Amino acid sequence: MSDQTYVLILRLLHIVFGTFWAGSVFFFTFFLIPTLKASGPEGGKFMQNLGRSGYPIAAMVSAIITIVAGFLLIWKLSDGFQPMWFHSWYSRTLTIGAGMAFIAFIIGFTINRPAAARINKIGQDVARQGGPPTPEQQDELMILRKRIFSASKWIAALVGIAVIGMSIFRYVQ
Numbered sequence: 001m002s003d004q005t006y007v008l009i010l011r012l013l014h015i016v017f018g019t020f021w022a023g024s025v026f027f028f029t030f031f032l033i034p035t036l037k038a039s040g041p042e043g044g045k046f047m048q049n050l051g052r053s054g055y056p057i058a059a060m061v062s063a064i065i066t067i068v069a070g071f072l073l074i075w076k077l078s079d080g081f082q083p084m085w086f087h088s089w090y091s092r093t094l095t096i097g098a099g100m101a102f103i104a105f106i107i108g109f110t111i112n113r114p115a116a117a118r119i120n121k122i123g124q125d126v127a128r129q130g131g132p133p134t135p136e137q138q139d140e141l142m143i144l145r146k147r148i149f150s151a152s153k154w155i156a157a158l159v160g161i162a163v164i165g166m167s168i169f170r171y172v173q
């Protein structure tokens with residue numbers, strides 16, 4: 001495979017999956033969360049169903065593909081991480097953006113993913129018990145929802161910085 005084809009495939013994967021990841025993060029944080037908050041108990045049910053849909057996996061896989069392809073592109077551009085390459089503002093802007101996206105992924109993976117899995121588990125327990133959730137389950141669900149909501153704000157801010165970095169790095173000297 002020629003170098004040009006290799007970079008073309010990486011860019012295609014990086015930009016297609018990066019767009020999906022960033023777009024879904026912004027949609028979730030700025031539109032879905034306020035709608036869920038306004039929906040009361042119905043919102044809780046919707047969130048459980050969303051957790052069971054393909055969305056959490058799709059977002060995680062897209063983030064991984066974006067990061068791996070981005071990492072391989074940096075490797076290529078910097079000729080195997082040559083330190084000299086990192087001395088320009090061009091590369092600094094790019095790597096700061098990349099770093100922010102990576103931190104966003106870590107937050108999603110370590111906070112949102114286990115919280116969503118726990119919400120799912122409680123949902124299954126409630127279905128097995130029959131009837132509404134117990135007050136303890138209700139309290140735990142509220143705590144988990146709040147955790148996801150506040151972590152998502154940080155994720156959106158970091159992904160926002162990454163998108164800005166990716167948009168401008170080429171024009172920064």
Ligand code: HEM
Nearest residue numbers: 015018019022067070071073074098101102159162166170
């Ligand atoms: C929210 C996540 C991200 C989005 C939406 C995104 C989007 C983009 C876009 C649209 C470009 C094309 C810019 C241009 O050609 O002028 C780009 C380039 C690039 N991105 Fe990202 N990116 C993200 C995260 C990352 C991460 C995590 C890394 C590294 C681990 C990374 C590394 C790169 C590199 C090296 C390029 C330059 C590719 C080249 O010149 O061939 N990006 N990114």
